[in-house]
Amino acid sequence: MPSACRTLLLALLLSALTLQASAHAADAAFTQFIASLWPQAQAAGVSRATFERETRGLEPDYKLPDLALPGRPATGASAQAEFVQVPASYVKEATIARLAADGQRLMQKYRAALDQIESRFGVPGTMVLALWGRETDYGRYTSPYDTLRVVATQAYAGRRKDQYRDEFILALKILDEGAVARKDFRSSWAGATGLTQFLPSEYFKHGVDLDGDGRVDIWHSVPDALASAAKQLADKGWQPGVRWAYEVRAPANADCTLGVPEVKKPIGEWLRTGFAPFARISAGEQAQPASLLQPEGIYGPSFLTTANYFVIKQYNFSDLYVLFVGHLSDRIAGAGPFATPWAASTQLRTTSVAAMQKHLTRVGLYADKIDGKAGMLTRAALGAYQKSAGLKVDCWPSEAVLQSMGAAR
Template sequence: MMFPALRRPLVAAALLLGLLLAARPALADAGFDRWLAAQWPAAQAMGISRATFERETKGLEPDYSLPDLAIPGKPRKPDGQAEFVQTPAAYVSDKAIGQLAARGRKLASQYRAELSAIEKRFGVPGSVLLAIWARETAYGGAKLSHDALTVLATQAYVGRRKDEFQGEFLAALKILDEGHVARAQMKSSWAGAMGHTQFLPTGYLKYGVDLDGDGTANIWSSVPEALAATASLLKEKGWRAGKRWAYEITVPSGFDCTLAEPGYTLSIGDWLQRGVKVADGRRIPASALKDEASIIMPAGPYGPVFLTPANYFALKSYNFADLYVLYVGHLADRIEDDKPFAQGWKDISLVKTRDLEFMQKELARRGLYADKIDGKAGMLTRSALGAYQKANGLTLDCWPDAQVLEHMKRGG
């Protein structure tokens, strides 16, 4: 039994602790309010009116439930992008691609005149633009439920890329100040991307296209203007009119998969002379034979292989993941001609992200890898794994599987 004299101090301490814990969010938000007020000079320098700044920031609060934040004392909530946590076969699902391609053909007919005008102006085929629209928001069907300004302010305040998102937050205020969209309609993904084809605010301000002359590039409710903005970006990033995004190929027996990375390029004609063959029945025009290209093997030797010229890398400017580009490019092809890949995907699995991070660190320690330690099996990681396999007499497939992981854990 506890004596009353001892109980009273404990009760008081418990009440004090409760008050302190309850006050923590308020203290954190007070810090946010100070941060918010400190954005005014930069906003003013961009020409944003004081009235807009005060109206749009009044009552603004951070959303600490978002992924990819760096809150002291709390583990980072990963974003879980499908491009990095799914196998190629799962990500580029033939069933899903087939369904989206069927819908895409109907939309291509519906927007035929607009897509033709956009291609004439920017050089990007309508099928590619439709495929990006499909991947980004399922042809506008995805519900973007986040308030864009809240997302961008939160990421700028406690995100992992604060400086980048500070610029995006200010650009969002600029969009509102110029009256391009009402705050209620400025919805976004958890990462702040907006509209049918998912533009961050700085991208909108740079690449937005006003097709109807009303003074606004409406990526939120105008499909043609959203697609035109995407075409504008791709042209700026090096899209070459009349050229393909990639060719599905077969490589000669014994091909060294460590060469399947963007830094190793030859002309398409030289690749053909080295035994590379087009696998999908397409004809490579003579005008393309001098174009530089690299090879990618998204699943090592366990799936389709591709010859990737400049337009492949223009698509990567939209999303850096190779599987994203593969998805968009293949869907664009299927909208035009509904044929699956010439080579199917074999049954393979991915190691866990933390295991892949361990592998990258081990590869870096051995001088085989000099890129980011991010737990993602990109082309440079796979090429480095191939170099490790060659150095240790393992089967050469440039794929991060359990066998290579176990070999590294045993000390190589």
């Protein structure tokens, strides 16, 4: 073998051994970190036997999103469909129609439990069914990750270590109490588990034993899972008898920069300025305060969103998620598709939207997170920039706006 080849092979072997040693060192540090959490677990009431059994052989999963690993680029959560898809792709009519039909059948199957839920928490049965449908396709979707491994990894190497340290302790407590077997304790990459996707802390805050078997089982008991989802919404401020949103036709002169949560006006006032509802809105409903939501800027449907819209948003912060769940709830109740079709818009890459946010921050038009997500505040700030730059004001992150910002820099 030529000496150059031998040198190359030796270098590759040394590199592999170094990486292996580094991995072993990292895993040893992870094991030490987990062991250091025993006093906190003990204080939470977790038995030593459970702690040792469930953490024995536990390894980190460094492929998870949202990690901050030394020597590696931060792994973001930007691949979530809620933040990278255009509305027409996320709130897909074929998917909504299928889930609505399934939801109507499930409404009959679980009628007694849903009536009890609505009476007790004030949350419509259609709304909790919609949450169930969106989160796990009515239980047909099985979460791919081991919950304990997820929250342990996030506690050790995530960008929200303090939060996930608590989630790890509470996940151990769930196992210690026998609420679910480890093999059934599956979750998303962020640690949300069960039919309606709760973090361990949410399980303890909002869990409900609706079926009366003496335990809260959000993994196998549909009544428990739906009641727990309803209680979470109620605990976060759900207002009984109030719709989540109203679809409206925006007037031609509508200012899309008003589409922020801070701009609230009675629905009747929005209507007097030219916003036209597609269904009758009673006098009592017109007194409700609402914010303007235009998910595609001036393109596609417009909505007047009530306080309950923002309650659902605490379940998942994405506007598209709330639109999906709210609209699915309406469809289960018998409503039709959106009156205005989604526009054929394209979604810029997360890095491009983040570049826009940085520029908007520099010029004093934006003060929220730089996360590459074109949410309400980003869209309104884009509209303000478009006004100042003499561009068409559509509150949508387009390539033309990105190029204008680049030229301005």
